[in-house]
Amino acid sequence: xxxxxxxxxxxxxxxxxxxxxxxxxxxxxxxxxxxxxxxxxxxxxxxxxxxxxxxxxxxxxxxxxxxxxxxxxxxxxxxxxxxxxxxxxxxxxxxxxxxxxxxxxxxxxxxxxxxxxxxxxxxxxxxxxxxxxxxxxxxxxxxxxxxxxxxxxxxxxxxxxxxxxxxxxxxxxxxxxx
Numbered sequence: 047x048x049x050x051x052x053x054x055x056x057x058x059x060x061x062x063x064x065x066x067x068x069x070x071x072x073x074x075x076x077x078x079x080x081x082x083x084x085x086x087x088x089x090x091x092x093x094x095x096x097x098x099x100x101x102x103x104x105x106x107x108x109x110x111x112x113x114x115x116x117x118x119x120x121x122x123x124x125x126x127x128x129x130x131x132x133x134x135x136x137x138x139x140x141x142x143x144x145x146x147x148x149x150x151x152x153x154x155x156x157x158x159x160x161x162x163x164x165x166x167x168x169x170x171x172x173x174x175x176x177x178x179x180x181x182x183x184x185x186x187x188x189x190x191x192x193x194x195x196x197x198x199x200x201x202x203x204x205x206x207x208x209x210x211x212x213x214x215x216x217x218x219x220x221x222x223x224x
Contacts, residue, residue, distance in 0.1 A: 078102075
């Protein structure tokens with residue numbers, strides 16, 4: 047039963063990672079879609095009054111703040127899920143699953159340390175002209191790239207952990223049925 051709960055938590059962890067990344071990207075793409083379509087007359091009127099460039103900058107700021115909030119919440123959430131998974135796997139799962147889950151939890155801890163740096167640097171870049179590129183932009187992309195890379199590694203490890211647990215559950219079901 048512990049392994050089935052662990053599988054459910056692993057599914058939530060993996061799906062949460064994918065969902066947060068998707069939402070963060072879509073927040074920014076949606077701005078350009080809204081500004082291009084202007085399908086709502088009241089919105090179009092506000093954009094015209096404010097100016098398209100200013101409206102885009104304001105909406106990008108809103109998206110940035112939402113993404114910052116989502117990643118901060120996700121960092122805490124995945125650490126809680128990771129602790130639960132590691133505890134559930136204790137002495138009941140294949141060694142590679144236990145080590146994999148511990149590695150995922152460690153990555154979640156590193157991500158939790160990177161997020162405040164991304165937030166701080168990102169806020170310093172809000173409403174700053176991009177031409178020429180501000181010096182802090184390079185640091186932002188390094189931090190962002192590191193976060194993304196670690197998240198992808200965590201996702202791959204998570205998939206391997208989930209497969210290992212599922213195989214153990216299946217083998218236990220076969221042994222139990224004999």
